[in-house]
Amino acid sequence: MIDEAREELERLVERAVDGDKDAFSALVRQLMTQVAAVAYRMTGDRESARDLAQETFLSAWQNIRSYRREAGFTSWLYRIAVNKTLNFLKANRRLVVSDEVVIQEADRQGSAITPEEELSRRDLADGVLAFMATLPPQQRMIFNLRFYSQMSFDEIATVTGRALGTVKTGYREAVSKLRDHAREKGWKS
Amino acid sequence: MTCEEAREHVELSFGGDELVDGLPEHLAACESCRRFHDELNGLTGQLGSDSDFHFNVEDAVDAVTAQISGRESRPVVNLSWMRYLTRVAAGVVLVAASYVSYQVGSHDLNGTTDPVSVGYVAEVDSWLSDTTLTLDDETVDILIEDYARRSVYGAGEALLDDLTDDELEYLMENLDVGEIL
Numbered sequence: 001m002i003d004e005a006r007e008e009l010e011r012l013v014e015r016a017v018d019g020d021k022d023a024f025s026a027l028v029r030q031l032m033t034q035v036a037a038v039a040y041r042m043t044g045d046r047e048s049a050r051d052l053a054q055e056t057f058l059s060a061w062q063n064i065r066s067y068r069r070e071a072g073f074t075s076w077l078y079r080i081a082v083n084k085t086l087n088f089l090k091a092n093r094r095l096v097v098s099d100e101v102v103i104q105e106a107d108r109q110g111s112a113i114t115p116e117e118e119l120s121r122r123d124l125a126d127g128v129l130a131f132m133a134t135l136p137p138q139q140r141m142i143f144n145l146r147f148y149s150q151m152s153f154d155e156i157a158t159v160t161g162r163a164l165g166t167v168k169t170g171y172r173e174a175v176s177k178l179r180d181h182a183r184e185k186g187w188k189s
Numbered sequence: 190m191t192c193e194e195a196r197e198h199v200e201l202s203f204g205g206d207e208l209v210d211g212l213p214e215h216l217a218a219c220e221s222c223r224r225f226h227d228e229l230n231g232l233t234g235q236l237g238s239d240s241d242f243h244f245n246v247e248d249a250v251d252a253v254t255a256q257i258s259g260r261e262s263r264p265v266v267n268l269s270w271m272r273y274l275t276r277v278a279a280g281v282v283l284v285a286a287s288y289v290s291y292q293v294g295s296h297d298l299n300g301t302t303d304p305v306s307v308g309y310v311a312e313v314d315s316w317l318s319d320t321t322l323t324l325d326d327e328t329v330d331i332l333i334e335d336y337a338r339r340s341v342y343g344a345g346e347a348l349l350d351d352l353t354d355d356e357l358e359y360l361m362e363n364l365d366v367g368e369i370l
Contacts, residue, residue, distance in 0.1 A: 025254045032249050037242040050249055057253045128236055147204040147236060172200040178232060187235050 013073045017064055024064070028057050031074065034149065035081045041144050042085045042137070043092075044129045052088055056081040071158065078149070078159045082141055089137045131181045135174055142167055143174040190215045195222045203229050204236070292329055 009030065015023035035056055040049035059080050060067075067076055132140050141160060145151045153171070157164045181187075190198075195215045199222070202208055208216075216223045 021254070021257055024257065025250060028253050029246060029250045032246050032253075033242065033244050036244050036249065040242060040244075046244075050244070054249055054253050054256075058256055061253075061257045148238065150205060153201075168201060171203075172197065175200045175203045175229065178236075179229060182232050182235065187232065 009073065013067075013069075016061075017067060024061055027073075031077060032057070035077065038078070038081055038141075038144055038149060039085050041129070041132055041148060042089065042140055044133065048088065048092075052081065052084050055084055059084070072155075075155055075159050078145070078151075079161075082145075082159055086137055086141065127185060127187065130185075131178060134177060134181060138162070139170045139174045142170040143178075146171050192219060192222050195219065196225055199226045199229060204233055292333060 009027070012023045012027050012030075016027055032053055036049045036053035039052040039056075040046060043049055043052070056077065060077055063080075067073065071079075132143075135143060138160070142156055142162075145156045145159060146153070151159065153164055153167050156162075157167045160167065162170075190211045192215075195212055198209050198212050202212075216226055
């Protein structure tokens with residue numbers, strides 16, 4: 001199943017590299033949520049995340065002919081997203097933790113969720129973003145790619161352009177900070 | 190496996206990899222590390238996952254599709270030949286500079302500047318700026334001869350000044366220096 005999905009992705013990439021816009025749109029549809037989720041956890045702002053994700057795909061389309069297959073399309077795409085997001089954070093200096101975003105997110109969960117659950121999810125989402133805000137951008141990116149995007153440390157090193165050792169150290173530090181943060185905030189294990 | 194190594198592996202495997210060889214045994218034997226492992230593992234549920242992130246994909250896809258419809262991807266410009274051209278140009282400049290420097294001898298081997306050479310180089314530069322001058326063998330011979338005539342050193346003296354004591358000793362032992370001079 002996973003192999004089939006991978007083969008389908010590769011076929012779409014091949015066609016997109018040849019200039020097929022429909023194939024590229026299909027790639028956007030498949031990968032948009034992942035890219036936007038990374039940007040959202042980095043910025044804490046849904047609008048910025050959407051803009052960054054769109055910019056990532058536009059940039060990918062414009063440069064798709066220079067994509068080299070050995071890196072893997074997803075890694076290549078994430079690399080663009082990482083650069084755009086880090087540049088955005090450099091320009092904006094801080095993570096925006098917006099209550100409105102959290103409320104919007106809770107609203108989208110649907111009516112099957114009880115108010116208590118909604119409140120709990122809201123607190124949780126808020127807590128995660130608050131924790132993310134305590135990490136420096138590079139460390140936040142490493143944690144994001146590892147924990148949420150489930151990338152290997154090697155892939156993260158490729159995507160971020162950092163040495164493997166730096167990536168591993170960054171992740172360990174982030175996990176250590178998570179433990180401290182959870183204790184401080186009284187998160188239940 | 191020490192406790193420090195075990196905790197390092199626990200942190201690295203957080204949210205991802207399976208435990209490395211030897212770690213389960215260590216955790217089974219060490220209560221402190223086991224608590225550390227369990228505490229971290231318990232936090233994974235608090236962090237949620239990408240599937241918790243809800244996003245209006247269709248709007249975003251439409252926006253991207255609308256924007257790419259008017260744009261073609263940029264053609265790949267193969268600049269590899271530029272890289273070679275730059276290298277060749279750098280090589281030519283280097284060889285030319287070495288050649289002129291060697292022929293004119295503006296510096297001795299100790300890196301100090303021979304005042305006669307400085308003036309001479311300036312003069313040669315002005316000659317070279319004259320596009321009618323051709324640096325053929327005959328011209329180069331004239332330049333060398335002219336330089337030797339102006340130098341405050343005799344050719345042999347300058348050579349000996351440039352040698353280290355060890356090199357001089359080697360020459361004295363192996364060559365008839367007097368004859369060379």
